[in-house]
Amino acid sequence: xxxxxxxxxxxxxLIVGAYVLIRTAWLCDDAFIxxxxxxxxxxxxxxRWNPAERVQVFTHALWFFSVSAVRAVTGELYLTVLxxxxxxxxxxVALLLWRVAASxxxxxxAAVALLGSxxxxxxxxxxxxxxxxxxxxxxxxxVWGRSPNAGTTKRLAWLSLLAALLLTNRxxxxxxxxxxxxxxxxxxxxxxxxxxxxxxxxxxxWEAFSIVYYGFPLPNTVxxxxxxxxxxxxxxxxxxxxxxDSWHQDPMVLPVIVAAAVATMLVQRRDxxxxxxxxxxxxxxxxxxxxxxxxxxxxxPFVMAVALLSRYPVFEGRLMAWTPAAVALxxxxxxxxxxxxxxxxxxxxxxxxxxxxDERRYYFQNSGLIRKTGFSTGIVxxxxxxxxxxxxxxxxxxxxxxxxxxxxxxxxxxxxxxSAGLADPLMARLPTKVPxxxxxxxxxxxxxxxxxxxxxxxxxxxPGVAAYYDRLVLIxxxxxxxxxxxxxxxxxxxxxxAYFLDSYARGFIGVRASGALGYRPADSAQDANxxxxxxxxxxxxLDRPQAMRKVEFRLDSAHDYxxxxxxxxxERHTADIVASPVxxxxxxxxxxxxxxxxxxxxxxxxxxxxxxxxxxxxxWRVID
Numbered sequence: 001x002x003x004x005x006x007x008x009x010x011x012x013x014l015i016v017g018a019y020v021l022i023r024t025a026w027l028c029d030d031a032f033i034x035x036x037x038x039x040x041x042x043x044x045x046x047x048r049w050n051p052a053e054r055v056q057v058f059t060h061a062l063w064f065f066s067v068s069a070v071r072a073v074t075g076e077l078y079l080t081v082l083x084x085x086x087x088x089x090x091x092x093v094a095l096l097l098w099r100v101a102a103s104x105x106x107x108x109x110a111a112v113a114l115l116g117s118x119x120x121x122x123x124x125x126x127x128x129x130x131x132x133x134x135x136x137x138x139x140x141x142x143v144w145g146r147s148p149n150a151g152t153t154k155r156l157a158w159l160s161l162l163a164a165l166l167l168t169n170r171x172x173x174x175x176x177x178x179x180x181x182x183x184x185x186x187x188x189x190x191x192x193x194x195x196x197x198x199x200x201x202x203x204x205x206w207e208a209f210s211i212v213y214y215g216f217p218l219p220n221t222v223x224x225x226x227x228x229x230x231x232x233x234x235x236x237x238x239x240x241x242x243x244x245d246s247w248h249q250d251p252m253v254l255p256v257i258v259a260a261a262v263a264t265m266l267v268q269r270r271d272x273x274x275x276x277x278x279x280x281x282x283x284x285x286x287x288x289x290x291x292x293x294x295x296x297x298x299x300x301p302f303v304m305a306v307a308l309l310s311r312y313p314v315f316e317g318r319l320m321a322w323t324p325a326a327v328a329l330x331x332x333x334x335x336x337x338x339x340x341x342x343x344x345x346x347x348x349x350x351x352x353x354x355x356x357x358d359e360r361r362y363y364f365q366n367s368g369l370i371r372k373t374g375f376s377t378g379i380v381x382x383x384x385x386x387x388x389x390x391x392x393x394x395x396x397x398x399x400x401x402x403x404x405x406x407x408x409x410x411x412x413x414x415x416x417x418x419s420a421g422l423a424d425p426l427m428a429r430l431p432t433k434v435p436x437x438x439x440x441x442x443x444x445x446x447x448x449x450x451x452x453x454x455x456x457x458x459x460x461x462x463p464g465v466a467a468y469y470d471r472l473v474l475i476x477x478x479x480x481x482x483x484x485x486x487x488x489x490x491x492x493x494x495x496x497x498a499y500f501l502d503s504y505a506r507g508f509i510g511v512r513a514s515g516a517l518g519y520r521p522a523d524s525a526q527d528a529n530x531x532x533x534x535x536x537x538x539x540x541x542l543d544r545p546q547a548m549r550k551v552e553f554r555l556d557s558a559h560d561y562x563x564x565x566x567x568x569x570x571e572r573h574t575a576d577i578v579a580s581p582v583x584x585x586x587x588x589x590x591x592x593x594x595x596x597x598x599x600x601x602x603x604x605x606x607x608x609x610x611x612x613x614x615x616x617x618x619x620w621r622v623i624d
Contacts, residue, residue, distance in 0.1 A: 005104045006097070006098060006104070006107070009097060009104055009107045009108060009111070010093075010094055010097040010098050010107070012111075013093055013097055013107075013111035013115070014090055014093060014094060016111075016115060016340070017089070017090055017093050017111075017114075017115055018086070018090060020115055020121055020339050020340050020342075021085075021086045021089060021090070021121070021124060021125060022086070022369060022370065023339075023342050023343070023344075023370060024121055024122065024125065024339055024342045024346075024360065024368075025082045025085075025086065025125040025368065025369035025370070026122075026125055026126060026360050026363060026364050026367050026368040026369065027078065027081065027082070027125070027126060027127040027363075027367040027379065028126045028127055028128065028293075028359050028360075028363055028367070028404070029363060029402060029403075029404035029405055030127075030128065030293075030404050030422075031081070031126060031127025031128055031404065032127070032404035032405055032407065032408040033049065033057050033058065033403055033404050033407060033422060033423055034057070034058040034060070034063075034064055034067070034127070035067070035077060035081075035127070035404075035408055036049055036057075036407040036408045036410075036411075037049050037057060037058060037064065038064065038067055038068045038071055038077070039077070039408070039411070040412070041068050042068065042071060042072055043412070045412065047064075047213065049407060049416075049423045050415050050416060050423070051412045051415075052415060052477065053425070053476040053477050054213055054214050054215070054475075054476050054477070055214065055220050055423060055424070055425050055476055056210060056214045056216070056219045056220055057219070057220055057221065057422060057423040058219060058221075059129070059170055059171070059219045059221050059222075060128070060129035060132075060169050060170050061168050061169070061206050061210075062129075062132060062165060062168045062169040062202075063128075063129035063132050063169055063170075066084065066132060067080075067081055067084065070084050078377060078378045078379065079377060081127050082125055082369060084131075085124060085125045085126070085127070085131045086124075086125065086131075088131035088132055088134070088135050089124040089125075089131045089134065089135075091135055092131070092134045092135045092138050092303070093110075093111065093114060095135070095138050095139065095142065096110050096114075096138050096306070096307055096310060097110060097111060097310075099142055099146070100138060100141060100142050100145070100146075100307050100310055100311060101310040101311070102310065102311050102312065102313045103313045103321065105313075105321040105322045105324065105325055106309070106310045106311075106312070106313060106321075106324060106325075107310065108322070108325040109306075109309070109310060109324040109325040109328050110306050110307070110309075110310040112325050112328040112329050112332065113252060113256055113306050113328040113331075113332075114303070114306060115339065115340060116252050116328060116329070116331065116332030116335060116338065116339070116340070117250055117252040117253055117299075117302060117332075117335075117339075118249060118250040118252075118294075118295055118335060118337070118338075118339055119246070119250050119253050119294075119295030119296065119298055119299040119302060120134075120299055120302060120303065121339035122295065122296075122339070122359070122360045123293075123295075123296050123299045125369075126359070126360070128296070129169050129170055130296075130299055130300070132169055133166065133169055133170055133173055133300050133303075134299070134300065134303045136162055136165050136166050136169065136173075137166070137173070137176065137177070137300060137303050137304045137307065138303065138304075138307050139162055140159065140162045140163070140166070140177050140180075140304075141274075141304065141307040141308060141311070142307075143155065143158045143159055143162065144159065144180060144271075144274075145271075145311050153188065153191055153192075153194065153195045154195070155184065156181070156184045156185060156188060156192060156195040156196065156199070157195035157196075157198050157199045158199070159177075159180065159181050159184055159199070160181055160195060160196045160198070160199025160200055161198075161199040161200075161202070162177070162199075163177045163178060163181050163199070163200075164199055164200045164201065164202045164203035164204075165202060165203075167203045168202055168203050168206050170300075171218070171222075172281070172284060173281075173300055175277055175280040175281045175284055176274075176277040176278065176280075176281050176300065176301060176304055177277060178277070179273035179274070179276045179277045179280070180273040180274060180277065181196070182273070183273045211489070212480065213480065214475075214476075215475035215476065215485070215488075215489045215492075215493075216475075216489075216492075216493060217493070220421075220422065220423065220424075220425055220428050221422045221428075223421070223425075223428040223429055224420060224421035224422045224424075224427070224428035224441065225288070225439065225441065227421075227430070227431055227432040227436070227441045227443075228429075228430075228431050228501070228505045229431040229432060229434070229505060230432060230436060230441065232287065234289075235287065235288060235289035235438070236286065236287065236289075238289040238290055238354070238438050239285060239286030239287060239288065239289050239290045240286060241290065241354050241356065242285065242286065242289070242290025242291065242297070242356060242438075243282075243286060243290070245290075245294055245295075245354065245356045246294070246295050246298050248336075249294050249295060249335075249336060249358065250294075250295050250298075250335060251331050251334045251335055252302075252328065252331045252332060252335060253295065253298050253299075253302045254298070255331060256302055256305045256306060256309065256328075256331075257278055257282065257298070257301050257302055257305045259305070259309060260274070260275070260278060260304070260305030260306075260308045260309050261274075261275040261278045261279060261305075262275075263308065263309055263312055263314065264308065267312045267314055268311075268312060271308060274304065274308055277301075277304070278301050278304065278305060281300070281301040282298070282301060285297045285298065289438040289439075290356065290438060290439075291356070291438060291439045292355050292356055292357055292359075292437055292438055292439040292440060293356075293357065293359045293439070294356050294357060294358050294359065296359075309324065337361075344368070344370045344371055344372055344374075345372055346360070346361060346364045346365075346368065347361065347364060347365050347372070348361040348362065349362055350362070355437040355438060355439075366379055366380060366381045367379040367380075367381075379405070381405050383402055383405040383406055383409060384405070384409045386406070387406055387409040387410050387414065388409070390414065391410070391413050391414055395414070396413075396414065396415060396454055397414070397415045397417065397450050397453045397454050398410075398414055398415075398416060398417065399416075399417040399419060399445055399450065400416055400417070400418070400419065401419050401420065401440075401442065403416055403418045403420065403422060403423055407423065415453055417445055417449065417450060417453070419442045419443055419445070420440040420441060420442055420443070421441065421443055422440070425472050425475075425476055426446075426449065426465070426468070426469050426472055427443045427445070429468070429501060430443045430444075430446070430465075430501065430504065430505070431443070431504070431505045431507075446460050446461070446462055446465050446504075447460070447461040447462070448460040448461045448466075449465075449469075452469070458470060458473075461510075462503075462504050462510040463510050463511065463512045463541035464499075464500040464501055464502070464503050464504055464510045464539065464541060465500070465501065465504050465510070467497075467500045467541075468497055468500040468501050471488045471491065471492055471497050472488075472492070474488040475488050475489055475492060496568075498569070499566070499568055499569020499570075499603075500569075502569060503537075503539035503603070503605065506536060506537065507535070507536040507537075508534070508536050508537040508538055508539045508605065508607075509532070509534045509536075509537070509538045509539070510538075510539045510541060511532070511538065511539070511540060511541065512540075512541055512543070513540040513541055513542045513543070513604070513620075514542075514543050530618065531556070531587070531616040531617060531618045532616065532617045533614040533615070533616050534606075534608070534614055534615050534616075534617070535608075535614045535615075536607070537605055537606060537607040537608065537615075538605070538606050538615075538617060539603055539604070539605045539606075540603065540604040540605075540606075540620065541602070541603055542601065542602050542603065542604070544602070545567060545600035545601060545602040546600055546601060546602075546622075547598075547599065547600050547601070548594055548598075548601060548622045548624070549593060549594055549623075549624040550591060550592065550593050550594070550622075550623040550624045551591070551592050551594070551604070551620065551621070551622055551623065552589060552590070552591045552592075552620065552621050552622075552623050553577070553589070553590050553591075553592075553606070553617065553619075553620045554587050554588070554589050554590075554617070554618040554619045554620070555577065555587065555588065555590060555606070555615065555616065555617055555618070556586065556587055556588075556615065556616040556618075557579060557580035557586060557587065557588045558579060558580075558611045558612065558613070559579055559608045559609070559610060559611030559615050560576065560577060560578055560579050560608070560609040560610040560611065561576070561577040561606055561607060561608055561609060561615065562574065562575075562576055562577075562606075562607045562609055563575050563576075563577060563592060563604065563605070563606050563607075564604070564605040564607070565594060565598055565601045565603075565604055566601065566602065566603040566604070566605065567599060567600055567601055567602055567603075568602065569603075572597075572598040572599055572601060573594050573595065573597075573598040573601075575592045576609075577590050577592075579610065579611060587616075587618045591623065604620075
């Protein structure tokens with residue numbers, strides 16, 4: 001491709017790209033979760049969302065630092081983020097067309113494919129990390145394909161560095177590039193250690209900082225998107241729906257990804273690691289259930305696929321060489337609401353039954369750059385007035401779902417309990433409500449949690465949740481270098497404290513055994529009035545682990561029960577209680593003997609197994 005033709009194609013693409021980006025520029029609610037932390041950093045509070053606790057609410061550390069740096073210089077956020085996003089996106093297009101594309105026709109193909117994709121265009125602004133991810137991916141493909149000497153330590157160091165930056169920007173993008181790094185390292189054998197270690201320094205430094213400052217190696221959002229009561233079997237169908245939605249809303253994306261994976265096998269077999277990366281990325285997205293943002297998680301593999309295909313001059317002859325561009329143009333024609341035709345009237349607050357939403361369309365009239373009202377320099381939403389009313393009432397703690405806008409407007413005046421758990425370390429680890437929406441799994445606020453945050457005294461009603469929260473407080477609020485904090489970091493990260501939440505996750509009632517239904521003389525009338533009723537089960541949390549030889553329960557006679565004795569979440573002994581043959585007997589005393597092998601017990605679970613209505617416990621006591 002001669003320089004003049006290259007200049008013309010690249011210049012035209014940048015002009016059209018700038019036009020499309022300006023017309024479609026917007027910011028999503030989720031981006032403002034990061035922006036609240038940015039503002040807290042600028043104000044000197046630190047890398048925190050709620051000012052009182054250290055919690056990593058963003059998944060994109062490199063993007064966070066980039067936004068914070070530019071925001072510190074400009075003193076303004078809205079136009080700064082949009083300008084940074086557009087600059088990175090145009091740099092991606094220029095790098096791809098000028099340095100990666102093998103010919104004029106393939107450069108045109110790349111431009112048509114990118115600007116014809118809603119996933120690429122929508123998330124080239126939005127305030128999320130996509131623009132930086134896209135630029136790094138194209139740079140990775142460039143280094144891989146243009147380096148004259150494959151199998152050199154210098155090349156591996158550059159690939160490792162770009163992979164490290166991608167991982168720091170968003171962990172799951174590692175699926176796209178790590179297979180290529182692994183293959184390159186395998187070629188060098190023993191000489192690979194130094195360049196890989198050197199290249200991975202940025203990611204290693206960030207992970208070390210994250211563990212020291214936040215107490216966890218992963219963002220809080222990762223834990224929030226892995227609720228304990230949602231399984232792989234639940235997520236796969238939704239992931240397939242996400243694939244279907246992408247095909248209907250953005251028919252450019254999936255065919256290009258598939259074409260790139262196939263082309264690496266037929267045209268350039270040394271690029272096979274990228275085929276593996278594309279397949280792993282798509283499978284991972286399906287495995288986690290996709291997302292509620294239509295097309296977002298396919299934007300990165302799509303950009304890599306376009307970059308790969310643009311390197312292959314697969315068609316010979318002047319006419320045939322334009323086939324990829326023609327196909328991309330044809331796919332773009334079938335795209336509903338093509339980005340290039342987007343106007344200031346773009347609007348539509350609709351959430352389909354699948355929960356997969358056109359987020360730009362949903363928020364454009366709140367945060368778009370050019371809306372019905374004209375050119376805008378900030379967001380406009382009723383959330384600002386709602387938050388102000390809460391603050392004016394003197395409240396210091398509030399529960400909300402729209403944590404992006406709400407948190408941003410709350411500034412440092414309000415502690416937000418995030419119902420989806422994205423920004424709340426305790427809520428992130430609790431079971432989601434059913435039915436759930438993928439990506440934002442809403443939780444029920446545990447009784448006493450808001451009062452705990454308001455007063456500083458742990459008054460959470462469930463003993464297990466309260467015990468787990470005590471450990472989180474040490475991690476997120478305790479002195480960074482205290483021995484107790486680091487003991488909590490180790491125990492929580494290794495899952496040694498997870499058993500405290502197991503009862504709550506199962507839907508059991510949790511009670512402190514010392515104050516629950518102490519022994520009294522048998523009295524059926526009194527039993528009926530004072531008994532504790534429970535559906536799924538009840539867990540008695542002992543004040544301290546203790547050995548016990550015999551335990552007595554007074555339970556209603558209409559149920560069978562299973563009684564489980566546990567120590568730190570492990571079953572030490574299990575015994576069954578068979579219902580009285582006379583259901584009308586009311587409450588009956590049952591005694592259970594424990595073997596010496598049971599050891600010390602810290603929880604007792606009572607689970608109804610047969611019978612109508614809830615189980616009922618009148619009292620319990622340790623006899624010996």
